[in-house]
Amino acid sequence: MRYVRVNFTFPPSVRHPMHGFLDEGDGWRTELLTWRRLPDETLATLFRVVAPRDTYLDRLRSVDSIERFETAPGDDAFYLLAYERLGGPLERFLRAFDDTEFLSVPPIVYRSGGRLSFGLIGPPDQLRDALSAVPDPIGVEIERIGSYGGGRRLAGVDLTGRQREAIRAGRRVGYYDVPRTGSVADVAEAINCASSTAGAHLRKAEAALVDAFLDGDRSRPRHESG
Structure with a gap:
């Protein structure tokens, strides 16, 4: 599909x-x-x-x-x-x-x-x-x-271009492997910025993804009318 x-x-x-x-x-x-x-x-x-x-x-x-x-x-x-x-x-x-x-x-x-x-x-x-x-x-x-691979598609996650670039680089360099084989420094090198900047991009992107997943995973609406 x-x-x-x-x-x-x-x-x-x-x-x-x-x-x-x-x-x-x-x-x-x-x-x-x-x-x-x-x-x-x-x-x-x-x-x-x-x-x-x-x-x-x-x-x-x-x-x-x-x-x-x-x-x-x-x-x-x-x-x-x-x-x-x-x-x-x-x-x-x-x-x-x-x-x-x-x-x-x-x-x-x-x-x-x-x-x-x-x-x-x-x-x-x-x-x-x-x-x-x-x-x-x-x-x-x-x-x-x-x-299409199934699972949840977080259409509403509002990431900046650099945040998307950082998490994609993180996947390429092994930052998200288990066990982890890449570091924040590797991500920084891949997207040509300081390690502190790369770390900030990763944390903000991950926080947005977690928030969106948890927001979408709430219970279904209850049958109460207002």
Whole structure:
């Protein structure tokens, strides 16, 4: 199976109001866990929301396209089941993948700055047509194409380019071998920086990966409505 990870950027002119809301808080995000198009064309979506619940819901009530919603508590977030009728570029964005064989690998992660990240499994020969159907001015960046190996794909991990470079170098030089055969100094040499800098890149990247894994490994939503 072929795996594709894609990053999209939605400028303010085509950004969903609740996606724009994420710009107001540090580390706020939403994770789209599953969705279904109902017979009447309503889109039913289940989100995990990392943002202040009351503030988020107050804003949600002001969005005209939202017909109704329910919530359930989580450990450090909450779950939102929303029913919505989209239109315009956001509807065309979803439709770009309707006639393909792609399956998404959840979560689809929304972050500040209009950023959206998710993985897809499907035939690479359909990728160009699907991405060409994404409406302007939504930005598209293919981050990875390769074989799908199963397990958790942390689409929402927000690493810098140097952090990614450091952990990739760490794998090459044996820093992540058990037992370890490479050192921080080896990573530093591979990415041409000081050992202290390489160590900082590795620690920050590892912390982000651990946080994202644990966030995604929380219990499933409880059947309580708000």
